Amino acid sequence: MKDSKMQKANTREKGGKHLTSKSKRLSKINSENYEKFKKRRITLRKNLQQITAGKPFTAILYSGDETKRNGDVSYPFRCNSNFYYLTGFSEPNAWMVIFSDGKRLNEDIIMSKKKDKTKELWDGIIIGQRKAKTNYLFDKAYSTEAVDRIVVSKLEESECVFFPIAERSFSQRISRWLSVLTNKKRMGVDNPGHLGDLSRVIENQRVIKDTHELKVMKKAARISAAAHREAMKISRPGLKELDIETALLQVFRNNEAYEVAYPSIVASGANACILHHRASSRILQKNELILIDAGCEFNGYASDITRTFPVSGKFTKAQKLIYEIVLLAQRDAIQKIKLGEKYNAPHEAAVRSITQNLINVGLIKNRSVDEAVETQEYRKFYMHRTGHWLGLDVHDVGSYNTTFKKNMVLTVEPGVYIRPAKDIPREFWNIGIRIEDDVIVKEKGCELISREVPVKLDEVEQLSSF
Template identity: 45%
Template structure:
């Protein structure tokens, strides 16, 4: 079948078949060591209300291994014989009149390089045969009662044949342990998409900055962001956009509302796009009228310096916690210098850090993994096979090249009698996406300004 003229599905770029096949081969090698079978369903469609569905978004690990973008699909990898099987919707020309192009099993097998593909209607019939004589089964244990029940039903189907010499898997493993570790380290294909997503998101932030003015509503700036995401080809936001003016910026996950930015307010925007299945994540804070006040400059400079300290600490061989620890020391010192924290009450820098009293104004972590999911998978501790046994706690993860993470310190000052009034209702966060390199890190999102003077210059234009 010639698919050269078939449309892309769900707005995604055409799948890179060899890349996904290579990932499947790595998982098959792992499964072959234990004679295991891995089962990965994609995400289900979800009803928004009545008969209208939410825009469909695939399961990340399923797509990572398959490249297949449609709902109602399962991927099965058999480590006993190296076979890869897709179950998907049947080709249905009449349904395509309403929903658009569907691959169907035959085209899916050819286009995506599976050993075999069958109708989703055959899943329950064929799975007991695939699981027969496998030593272990690998799937996302405990994530869904429906999935657990489905697998148990298939295993029961194998066990009923034990008298005729067919053995059922005796061990169940969580497939996420291996797949999440694969996803933690980004390949060149992934980094290319993430860089493009970062450029689009940065352009959207620049657009919002230039559209800002006293009197603008938060949702108007959100509209500028969404327009730029789609105008440049991103399929959707990577998460719900945060556009927070004035005191709203002190609410960490504040959704863009209808509040009006007043003259003298800061606006915090935490928003970014998803492109071809990969997220970006940017936060910038800027003055609605284009000019920082003295108090805003003072706190912004502290957060900016904290981010730079965290960036400098993001390098191979460092602990995952190193960027956070570096940022915290700068932020805590700034809180003491500005009298957000009283030295007589809280002591010096080491006291503030040790007792975590800085958390009144900085209550979140500095980083999280980023990739296919905005809060991406990957263990934040060293893998179990590298961890000491016994009562010794697992060490935090050591950063290594091709890991991708955010760097996002902040300060959030709510009105209170015991802090200087000039700082009331100021919330500031600066966030960039970084990829660990051989010697440090690469910032993907610096196409949008971060320096005070550069922000003011852009907004003046």
């Protein structure tokens, strides 16, 4: 390729196992430093103290239950994201309590499973209370059997309690604890007078990424970009969509990303017009496109990249035309990502760009861009939003009624999907194209962290040729 940097990024070992020509893994990120989690808890406590105007409060979170798949088999456990964000602790059935008496006493408490040699023999090491306290920097640690006693004792001293209000099972547990206090009313014990949504407070904190988070997310994006490059290189007529998904997973796991951020979308031909199509046994055909929307999860953080490319290594004239429309829309959207701009500005720019260009090629009949946008005529071809927040969750937390701030991370993913119809020329039928990148809001403009996989049309063709 003409770009020497792109040449370096596209170098791979046999089997696509590693990201560099010297077979070196990306530099390790120290995930054992739990000081960063303690700092997040301190920030949360200060935010809650401000909300309560210094009144005593208790904040409670739960890591989650294991979910049964069938019989006595459970799905792999994935910790509640808010819990992990504040603790780094990823065992199921764990509780975290943050308490402040409004004066000098501030406590971080964790309650988790007791050490059990028999269970450890079957399922692996249990962290236990001693290590939970010392390694994860908590003030106190108890077994989960103590949760009712500890929480009720803290609620007795609190005027406010914060918990995830939208989680029904959690609300039921809170109600049970509060009923215990109600029974003590004649003893001079009152229920907390204020119930607050802890999720909203944490979400406002999580939407701005810290230095460690950005470092992890950049690595996740690099791993996912390497997987997309590998998929482009191996794709050819005769392979199955499932073969391509297997290649993606191999690159993820060979680079220590052992989970996907979401079920990978590998959609060839007409399947590219199904927004969340899962990889199937469909065989890739000559002269059609393949759309891959796939990202790994690394150290808990998601990446999310989409690329669309020709199975045969060469776009048809109609495919090239639509690809350039989507790429231009993404460029226009990215230009709107800057400090102080409204979150919706990139979407509005992408919609206008796509509408104008679909009018130009005759797919939208209305000649007025303003009218076509107002009447949403574009939605026949572009029916989803242009992006979302990205972080511990692939569709991460945070309000969308906001303006961009430094170190927010989002995706930009315009697309055009053309299903067969009488008023659509046949050469456009079943063309589905989406281009998606991960973006960090910077002091000036933004940074695309997923561009180690190309988007330029000629570079895409070159990489996908065989």
